Amino acid sequence: MGLSHQKPVVSPHENRKPAIIFITGQRSAGKSTILNMTKFGKFDSTILTIGIDMQKLDFDNISLTVLDEGGRSRSRASRYIHYRRMSGLIFVIDSTDRESIDETCKELYAISNEEDLRNKSILIFANKQDLPNAMTFDELYEKLNLTKLNTNIKWHLQLSSAIQNQGLHEGFQWLAKSLLENIDPKQSVKDITKLTNNFTSKSNLINFNTFLRKLIQFDSKFILSRFA
Ligand SMILES: Nc1nc2c(ncn2[C@@H]2O[C@H](COP(=O)(O)OP(=O)(O)OP(=O)(O)O)[C@@H](O)[C@H]2O)c(=O)[nH]1
Numbered sequence: 001m002g003l004s005h006q007k008p009v010v011s012p013h014e015n016r017k018p019a020i021i022f023i024t025g026q027r028s029a030g031k032s033t034i035l036n037m038t039k040f041g042k043f044d045s046t047i048l049t050i051g052i053d054m055q056k057l058d059f060d061n062i063s064l065t066v067l068d069e070g071g072r073s074r075s076r077a078s079r080y081i082h083y084r085r086m087s088g089l090i091f092v093i094d095s096t097d098r099e100s101i102d103e104t105c106k107e108l109y110a111i112s113n114e115e116d117l118r119n120k121s122i123l124i125f126a127n128k129q130d131l132p133n134a135m136t137f138d139e140l141y142e143k144l145n146l147t148k149l150n151t152n153i154k155w156h157l158q159l160s161s162a163i164q165n166q167g168l169h170e171g172f173q174w175l176a177k178s179l180l181e182n183i184d185p186k187q188s189v190k191d192i193t194k195l196t197n198n199f200t201s202k203s204n205l206i207n208f209n210t211f212l213r214k215l216i217q218f219d220s221k222f223i224l225s226r227f228a
Pocket residue numbers: 026027028029030031032033034045046047048049050069070071072092127128129130131160161162163164
């Protein structure tokens with residue numbers, strides 16, 4: 001047996017840099033649909049997220065651990081979120097909801113002022129663009145007053161339709177590029193391990209509730225299909 005000059009077999013996955021992302025925003029804006037469509041490439045009906053779900057999304061050179069926060073249980077769920085551990089954030093807006101735009105704007109500003117998000121990236125998805133009354137890019141740009149957003153963060157406004165898989169790829173491409181400039185892979189791996197442990201212990205009950213709801217939904221779909 002001699003020395004081998006063969007290159008070690010490196011799975012392309014090992015070259016992906018890990019990062020943690022938090023997806024938040026208006027309730028029912030399409031956060032979970034964006035993640036599901038990006039991951040599976042097809043539209044599947046979602047149910048409202050209770051607490052926080054965790055999803056992994058792999059791209060060419062980056063592996064995202066995404067925490068998906070349900071819009072209805074925000075204050076409770078947010079206690080488990082530490083912006084310090086996030087490499088970036090995705091904020092989702094329902095482009096048809098003109099009534100809540102001022103409140104949404106305030107929330108976006110508050111997030112952009114978080115000290116722990118300094119120099120990090122925020123991808124803003126203006127979702128549901130397939131609907132006829134959706135706000136346009138210019139309208140959103142003006143109403144969200146994006147030029148006044150804290151200059152310490154990098155942001156990008158992306159129009160999208162999650163159910164039609166429009167704009168998602170472009171949005172994630174921007175995010176991946178912007179994250180790669182800042183990630184410390186060693187720190188990310190440590191943070192992901194901590195987060196996963198934390199997440200599994202603290203949200204077991206929440207997950208169990210979500211599991212039950214999914215089971216009930218599946219069951220009722222099944223029963224309906226039997227009687228259709
Ligand atoms: N027309 C349209 N409907 C969408 C789009 N994205 C999501 N929806 C619908 O909006 C509803 C809410 O979608 P979710 O993905 O569950 O929204 P969410 O933001 O995760 O909701 P919470 O977890 O409850 O905060 C569902 O009925 C989706 O089918 C879109 O781009 N266009």
